[in-house]
Each structure stands twice: as C-alpha cells, then as structure tokens.
Amino acid sequence: MARRRQWAPLRRNAPGVHGPMTKYPSPFTVFPVTGIGEISPGDDIAGMIVEAVTGGEIGFEDGDIVVITHKIVSKAEGQIREIPDETTYRQLVEDEAVSIIRRRGDLVIAQTRHGFICANAAVDRSNVERGYAILLPVDPDRSAHRIRILMERQANVSLGVVITDTFGRPWRRGLTDVAIGISGLPSVVDLRGTTDSHGNTLEVTEVAVVDEIAGAADLVMGKATGVPAAVVRGLEFSGDGRVADLIRPPSEDLFR
Amino acid sequence: MARRRQWAPLRRNAPGVHGPMTKYPSPFTVFPVTGIGEISPGDDIAGMIVEAVTGGEIGFEDGDIVVITHKIVSKAEGQIREIPDETTYRQLVEDEAVSIIRRRGDLVIAQTRHGFICANAAVDRSNVERGYAILLPVDPDRSAHRIRILMERQANVSLGVVITDTFGRPWRRGLTDVAIGISGLPSVVDLRGTTDSHGNTLEVTEVAVVDEIAGAADLVMGKATGVPAAVVRGLEFSGDGRVADLIRPPSEDLFR
Numbered sequence: 001m002a003r004r005r006q007w008a009p010l011r012r013n014a015p016g017v018h019g020p021m022t023k024y025p026s027p028f029t030v031f032p033v034t035g036i037g038e039i040s041p042g043d044d045i046a047g048m049i050v051e052a053v054t055g056g057e058i059g060f061e062d063g064d065i066v067v068i069t070h071k072i073v074s075k076a077e078g079q080i081r082e083i084p085d086e087t088t089y090r091q092l093v094e095d096e097a098v099s100i101i102r103r104r105g106d107l108v109i110a111q112t113r114h115g116f117i118c119a120n121a122a123v124d125r126s127n128v129e130r131g132y133a134i135l136l137p138v139d140p141d142r143s144a145h146r147i148r149i150l151m152e153r154q155a156n157v158s159l160g161v162v163i164t165d166t167f168g169r170p171w172r173r174g175l176t177d178v179a180i181g182i183s184g185l186p187s188v189v190d191l192r193g194t195t196d197s198h199g200n201t202l203e204v205t206e207v208a209v210v211d212e213i214a215g216a217a218d219l220v221m222g223k224a225t226g227v228p229a230a231v232v233r234g235l236e237f238s239g240d241g242r243v244a245d246l247i248r249p250p251s252e253d254l255f256r
Numbered sequence: 257m258a259r260r261r262q263w264a265p266l267r268r269n270a271p272g273v274h275g276p277m278t279k280y281p282s283p284f285t286v287f288p289v290t291g292i293g294e295i296s297p298g299d300d301i302a303g304m305i306v307e308a309v310t311g312g313e314i315g316f317e318d319g320d321i322v323v324i325t326h327k328i329v330s331k332a333e334g335q336i337r338e339i340p341d342e343t344t345y346r347q348l349v350e351d352e353a354v355s356i357i358r359r360r361g362d363l364v365i366a367q368t369r370h371g372f373i374c375a376n377a378a379v380d381r382s383n384v385e386r387g388y389a390i391l392l393p394v395d396p397d398r399s400a401h402r403i404r405i406l407m408e409r410q411a412n413v414s415l416g417v418v419i420t421d422t423f424g425r426p427w428r429r430g431l432t433d434v435a436i437g438i439s440g441l442p443s444v445v446d447l448r449g450t451t452d453s454h455g456n457t458l459e460v461t462e463v464a465v466v467d468e469i470a471g472a473a474d475l476v477m478g479k480a481t482g483v484p485a486a487v488v489r490g491l492e493f494s495g496d497g498r499v500a501d502l503i504r505p506p507s508e509d510l511f512r
Binding site: 025029102109169170176177178187205206207213219227235247248253254255 | 281282283284285286287288358360365372373382422425426427428429430431432433434443444461462463464465467468469471472474475476477478483491501502503504509510511512
C-alpha cells in the first residue's frame with residue numbers, strides 16, 4: 001500500500017493502540033494445541049485449554065498469546081441453533097444480519113451486529129452436529145477477556161488472547177482467519193512518527209497485528225483436524241485493544 | 257464465514273491448489289533475517305539473502321519458506337521512480353493504475369496491472385530515498401520464482417518464496433501484509449471433500465495460506481527496523497501456485 005497510508009487513521013493515543021516498535025524483532029513460534037475434546041454449552045474453555053497446554057509439551061510462558069477458534073467459544077456459550085431445514089438456516093442468516101450488503105444466488109454478504117462484514121452473517125454449519133449452526137459469541141472481546149483472566153489465574157502467567165473466525169475478502173480468493181475478539185493485546189501497532197531507514201517519517205502505518213496473529217495461528221489449526229487453539233510464543237505486544245476498534249465506521253467505508 | 261463457503265470456488269484440481277491437509281499439524285517458527293544492507297538496482301537479492309541466512313544462526317533447512325518484502329525486490333529490479341514533487345507522484349499513481357476504483361480526497365483506491373486492488377496503486381514513498389517512489393515488481397510471481405531457483409541452487413535446499421506488500425482492507429482498520437508473488441507453494445489449500453469432526457463434508461474451504469504466511473512474517477519484519485525478509489520453518493506446503501490465481505476476476509467481484 002503506497003505511502004503506508006491507512007485508509008483512515010485511528011486516534012494516536014487510543015487505548016488499544018500499541019506504540020512504535022523500537023525493539024529488534026525476535027523469532028516466534030506457533031504451537032498447535034491438541035487434546036481439547038468436543039465442547040458443550042457451559043463448558044469451561046479456559047480450564048480445558050490450560051489443561052491441554054500445561055499437560056502437554058508446550059506449557060505456558062509469560063507473554064504467550066493463546067489463539068482460539070470462535071467455534072469452541074460459541075459452543076461453550078450456547079451460541080448454537082437448531083436448523084432442521086434450509087429455510088430455517090436462511091432465516092437464521094437474515095436474523096443475524098443487521099444489514100445485507102450484497103446478495104448473489106445463495107450467497108449473502110451481511111454485516112453482523114458486531115460490525116463484521118462477512119458471508120452468511122457468520123452463521124456456520126461446519127464443525128457442528130448435522131442440523132445445527134454456530135453463531136458468533138455475543139461479545140467476542142468480552143469473551144476473550146473472560147477467558148484470558150481465567151487462564152491467567154489458573155496458569156499463573158500473563159497471556160494475550162485472540163478469538164478468530166474465517167472470512168473471505170472482496171478482491172482475493174481464498175479465506176484467511178482474522179481476529180474477532182482480543183484481550184491483553186493492542187488492536188493495532190502504530191508506527192506513526194517513527195522514521196524508516198532513510199529518515200523519512202512514516203506518516204501513517206497502523207498494522208493490524210491481531211489479524212496477522214490470527215492468520216499465523218490458522219496455519220496450525222487445520223480446519224478439519226480438531227485443533228481449536230494455538231499458542232504463539234515470542235511476540236512482544238501488550239495493550240488493551242478491542243477488535244471493536246478495528247471495525248471501520250460506515251462514514252469511512254468506501255465500499256458498502 | 258458461515259458454512260466455510262468461499263465466495264467463488266477455484267477449480268478443484270488447479271495446479272496451484274494444495275490438496276487436503278490430512279497430516280497432524282506441527283509447530284512452526286518465524287525468524288527475522290537481519291544483515292541485509294541497502295539494495296540498489298541490479299543487486300543479487302537471492303545471493304544476499306542466502307548469505308545473511310547461512311552466515312547467521314538460522315541457516316537453511318529443506319522446506320523453509322523465505323518471505324521477502326517487495327521493497328527490496330523492486331529496488332533490485334529498478335522499479336524506482338523519481339518524484340520531485342507531489343504532482344509527479346500523483347501522476348505516477350494514475351499511470352500505475354489500470355482503473356480507479358474509489359477516490360476520496362488524496363486517497364486513491366486503484367487496481368494495478370497485476371489485478372491487485374489497493375491504495376495509490378501500490379506506489380510507495382516509504383523506505384526509499386526522499387524524492388523517489390517504489391513500484392511493484394513487473395511480475396511478482398516470476399520474481400519469486402527466479403529468486404527461489406537462485407537461492408535453492410546456492411544453498412542446495414528446497415525452498416518456498418513469498419513476496420509481500422502491505423494492503424488495507426475495505427471494512428477493517430489497520431494494515432496487513434499479503435502475498436503478491438509466490439513460488440514453490442500452493443496459492444490456496446483446498447479442504448473440500450474432507451470431513452470435519454462430525455462427519456460433515458466441508459463443502460468449500462479454500463485457505464489462502466500464502467496470505468497467512470505473509471502476515472505471520474510481517475510480525476517480525478517491523479516496518480522501520482530494517483528486516484526485509486523472514487524464514488518460516490516447520491510448515492509443510494508444496495505446490496506450484498501463483499498469486500495471480502488469488503485475484504478474484506471481475507465477474508465474481510461484488511464490490512467493484
């Protein structure tokens with residue numbers, strides 16, 4: 001993107017914005033978390049992840065970022081609906097949408113009440129029993145926060161949490177995972193005011209690091225292999241951002 | 257994205273499409289590559305990266321994926337233009353655009369001749385001497401291929417290459433790195449036909465793994481810190497995809 005220009009800048013000192021990165025980068029590693037079984041409403045996700053991580057070879061270290069696919073969060077929170085037939089499913093999509101952005105055949109691109117713009121209002125029929133669909137968590141940032149606090153207490157470490165979903169992109173084929181809820185992390189890392197190697201001031205460079213973390217974790221959370229979480233170790237980000245801060249407001253939206 | 261439904265499917269057996277992932281995932285690590293100096297037109301990028309990697313602690317292993325920011329590729333290929341003033345810069349943006357998708361104030365969202373839709377037709381004034389701008393490589397997939405072959409010969413290993421740039425997204429704030437050229441990798445990983453843990457067939461799940469790899473690498477390629485490359489170790493993807501395959505054709509584009 002030319003000139004590193006954001007389409008619209010976030011406030012410079014917003015609470016979710018991480019300051020310039022001045023430290024030299026270190027390697028980081030992404031571990032798949034295995035051994036988490038099927039999730040039912042009311043299950044203690046935090047406890048199950050802590051058990052899987054600390055009971056395995058990975059363990060926890062301070063600063064680890066736990067990336068969790070929203071599927072298990074939604075299931076634990078009871079965000080499952082029965083869809084006996086196609087009509088019920090279609091109606092559920094319409095109900096979950098606060099606005100329909102585009103329609104083509106069966107495909108609906110809709111905005112959810114969280115502000116996400118994605119296919120079928122994020123109503124998902126994969127990785128759930130036949131005849132059921134999974135919705136997003138009601139407040140994914142809050143879910144991330146709750147899970148983080150519970151995991152930190154139980155494991156006695158400082159963690160970040162990213163809850164993910166898989167979205168399409170308007171001009172690129174193939175899906176990527178993005179963050180839909182975060183806790184203990186910045187929503188963006190702000191490089192504004194820093195200079196590049198030529199002394200040019202980088203005017204606006206806000207990197208959506210949580211989306212890059214979500215995508216990185218997806219590389220080990222193969223969708224059909226029962227790996228609903230990952231641990232990212234070696235990145236040093238801290239902040240109290242919310243994914244809600246990453247939603248582009250309609251006034252800045254050139255493509256709705 | 258509900259039902260894991262791609263907005264439009266790629267051909268199932270297209271050459272760039274990696275088959276279902278059946279293997280259990282392993283951890284992977286992303287290493288920053290340091291010690292690559294300033295790049296001038298004609299420089300041997302491949303040789304410089306091999307020297308930096310093999311001369312440091314990382315070394316190369318078979319299957320490593322080398323992620324390279326397009327800046328140094330473009331510089332080596334002479335894709336630099338003098339822009340003495342703002343008017344020249346604006347004209348360069350117009351010249352690089354094959355079509356203007358949106359305009360707001362100084363901001364131009366344009367399609368490049370590669371098919372990428374991004375701000376200012378990817379004409380970039382950061383990380384280059386004052387008064388100059390960097391364009392994209394003429395054919396980034398070909399650049400990736402050339403660099404891969406040269407590196408493989410020199411280091412005697414089998415590698416993948418991803419060339420990246422930083423793009424905005426229409427509905428999410430903050431930038432992320434995406435792949436603009438690849439070699440030795442699949443453009444997408446196709447999970448169609450595999451079943452999830454409930455025995456549901458995943459109808460269409462095409463993951464743009466190269467974009468997820470680009471974003472992961474960006475987490476160590478801090479934009480102002482002089483780290484123009486990264487080595488990703490531990491992912492097992494192979495294929496002969498092209499980023500060109502990831503461009504959504506206008507006929508499928510709901511948002512142009």
